[in-house]
Amino acid sequence: MRVAVVGATGNVGTAVLTALHERPEVTDVLGIARRLPDESRPPYSGCAWTSIDIGAATDPDTAVAQLTRAFAGVDAVVHLAWLIQPNSDRALLRRVNVAGTAHVARAVAAAGVPHLVVASSVGAYSPAQDDRAHDETWPHGGIPSSHYSVDKAAQERLLDEFAADHPEILLTRLRPALTFQAAAASEIQRYFLGDLAPVQALRAGRLPALPVPKGLRVQAVHSADVGRAYAAAVATRAPGAFNICTDDVLGAQELADLVDHGRFVELPVGAVRAALAAAHRTGAVPADPGWLDMGMQVPVMDGSRARREFAWEPQHTAAETLRELLAALSEGQGGDSVPLRPSDERRLRTAVGGPDRDRDEGTPAIAAVVDRDLLGLYLSDHLTGATAGVERIERMAEAYADSPVFARLSSLAEEIRGERELLRRIIRRLGLKQLPHRQALSWAGERAARLKTNGTLFSRSPMTLVLEAELMRSAVVGKRGGWQTLETNADLLGLDPHVFAELSEKVDGQLTVLDAVHAYARERAFRTGRDSFTAAATGHGTDPADSTDPDGLA
The missing domain is CATH 1.20.1260 (Ferritin)
Structure with a gap:
């Protein structure tokens, strides 16, 4: 089985390559990324590589033509590419994330690829006001104030249309929870916290109490588990949408326990949002308030369908995943690709x-x-x-x-x-x-x-x-x-x-x-x-x- 992975050097892409290498069904992997990695280092070694612009600076016809050539003879395409920054350039984000997905889908159809696996997200879902676990039938209309969520919902609508127009192509969508690993720590800091965030201070001491927006609940999944889910989707050829998540949901107490003191103070969401908006406007924090809105409003997910149809089980709990991330943030850890590059002392x-x-x-x-x-x-x-x-x-x-x-x-x-x-x-x-x-x-x-x-x-x-x-x-x-x-x-x-x-x-x-x-x-x-x-x-x-x-x- 030949598999092409679009967006193969980031947090999830690196984990997917690792998982694909472990599947006996997969004989060849083609990696596609804007900045090619060091092909001598795993998991990038053992793959063929090509650089193709899916929409940032290339017109649609050129993008589709290049992708179509790359997909020739491929049995499955895993589409992971998603631009997180710059927040301020909505036209660029939309062109890459939504139109780029359309370009990949068009090329899949033109090349006759029988199976398309696409990275959706918990962010595609509409708001939920309860703590009940929701399955894949929950509406995927997005969180209006989050550009990431809005674009994920638009991507889902595009995929609905693609599925209707191309019933001959098997379409699988994975909707992971927040996805973390140690190797992605520096990337996550750059994209969301910024270089000024004192995360390295976690090595020196503890906060008297952890400030938490009131009502926050976190459902996280380890990148390695997400990578195995994508590889399982390719191998089993199961169609439809799948939530990829752990069962444990972390509230204020669980988050405070992870920071190792167990004390927390809940803050009004409006005050936290205003502070985040001010920090974002000054450039101190890359993330805009929409990320907080999404985190506060997305539903808790039920991941039982992936367990049934993929025979997939997460090997890490949400608590273990966040504990690993916090330790990696404090150390400035990273990986071997440009997106995953470690902080200055480790790079x-x-x-x-x-x-x-x-x-x-x-x-x-x-x-x-x-x-x-x-x-x-x-x-x-x-x-x-x-x-x-x-x-x-x-x-x-x-x-x-x-x-x-x-x-x-x-x-x-x-x-x-x-x-x-x-x-x-x-x-x-x-x-x-x-x-x-x-x-x-x-x-x-x-x-x-x-x-x-x-x-x-x-x-x-x-x-x-x-x-x-x-x-x-x-x-x-x-x-x-x-x-x-x-x-x-x-x-x-x-x-x-x-x-x-x-x-x-x-x-x-x-x-x-x-x-x-x-x-x-x-x-x-x-x-x-x-x-x-x-x-x-x-x-x-x-x-x-x-x-x-x-x-x-x-």
């Missing part, structure tokens, strides 16, 4: 391959001839520049998520951020001063620089990407000088010079990416009457190597 193994081998070997002995003050000032200046560079490149990737250059920008941002953390660790290992106030000023300055209009006030200027690509090229060239300096003086610092030689060589590849981004931007930026960075403008003629496809976090 070096995947982001910067070679340099991680010199970690934890104690403080190097700096030769007496080295002026420690000058060296510290020099490295701190480079760290200041790196901090500004990370902010800029990540902002570029975020701002152009709807363009063909997104995948390259996003991967480059990941690499540059990992290098910044390596430099910070080198300064710390050498016992030099980090001068954090300089990095803070650099961070603030880069954020303030975003306020310039470049000739537009309320819309994205087509000139901005040209200027930002030029600034990043200069920064990357300057960074090479820092690595060359460390390579030359590595013996005096007790460091491995090969590490910095490898980093210097990486600069050429980074400049190639920025040259391609600049070429894309400069060709479009100064033409009147042309919308430079929309799906319509970037559809036909898009290089598939630059394509993007949302990573799954269904």
Whole structure:
């Protein structure tokens, strides 16, 4: 059996690949994602891979044509791709999540694939006012104030129409509860809590009491169990909708017990919502209040149908799943794909391959001839520049998520951020001063620089990407000088010079990416009457190597 997985590198996608590899019926797996993973690492090894844009920056006909070719000879397609951020760009989210599902379904029909398995969600359901467990017949009209829920409900309606138009194709929909695993901790923090959330403080102590919105109940399921459910759906070919959940539902007391003190204080939902809205408006928290609305209103699910028809049983309770997530959040854990990348302190193994081998070997002995003050000032200046560079490149990737250059920008941002953390660790290992106030000023300055209009006030200027690509090229060239300096003086610092030689060589590849981004931007930026960075403008003629496809976090 050949299976294609669309959105194969995120939280659920990674778990699905693991589960498919364990099924004897599955002989070949094709992974599709916007940013391809390291194919040498499991579960990505053993799969074929391709990058296809299902709708972010490609017109529908191109997306369907590319997907149709990829699906040729496939026995089942598992569609997991779903874009969570940016909250503010509803057109992009709708184009990827709802229209993208339509593109996948069209391609399934065109390629003659006999079975389509789609990731729906508990978020597709209409509000429930009780704690009774509801089966799959509960209305799936969504929660109106949640964009995620509204789009999941729209996806369900689209699938209803597809099933009516194509009775020859077996259609399976899985509706998982909140889905967590340790490897998704950093992804969940980025998408919902933000970098400012003090989750690492969980290692240091406990809150006097856990604040909980009054009436909150949580039904969670482990990603590995969800992955096994998708693999079982493929193997059993059971049609229809299936709730994927555990039986235990966590209220305020159970949640407080997980935090290890058992004390909680219930807060008015309206007050929590107002605080979340304010935090979201300032950019402190990525999640908007719609996520709280969905969490408070979705029904408790009854998962007995999956148990009967899939012979599926969860191997983790909701409490065990959340306990694992909390521990992973405190440690900044992540996985081996770009969406699952760990927090800064844990990401070096995947982001910067070679340099991680010199970690934890104690403080190097700096030769007496080295002026420690000058060296510290020099490295701190480079760290200041790196901090500004990370902010800029990540902002570029975020701002152009709807363009063909997104995948390259996003991967480059990941690499540059990992290098910044390596430099910070080198300064710390050498016992030099980090001068954090300089990095803070650099961070603030880069954020303030975003306020310039470049000739537009309320819309994205087509000139901005040209200027930002030029600034990043200069920064990357300057960074090479820092690595060359460390390579030359590595013996005096007790460091491995090969590490910095490898980093210097990486600069050429980074400049190639920025040259391609600049070429894309400069060709479009100064033409009147042309919308430079929309799906319509970037559809036909898009290089598939630059394509993007949302990573799954269904």
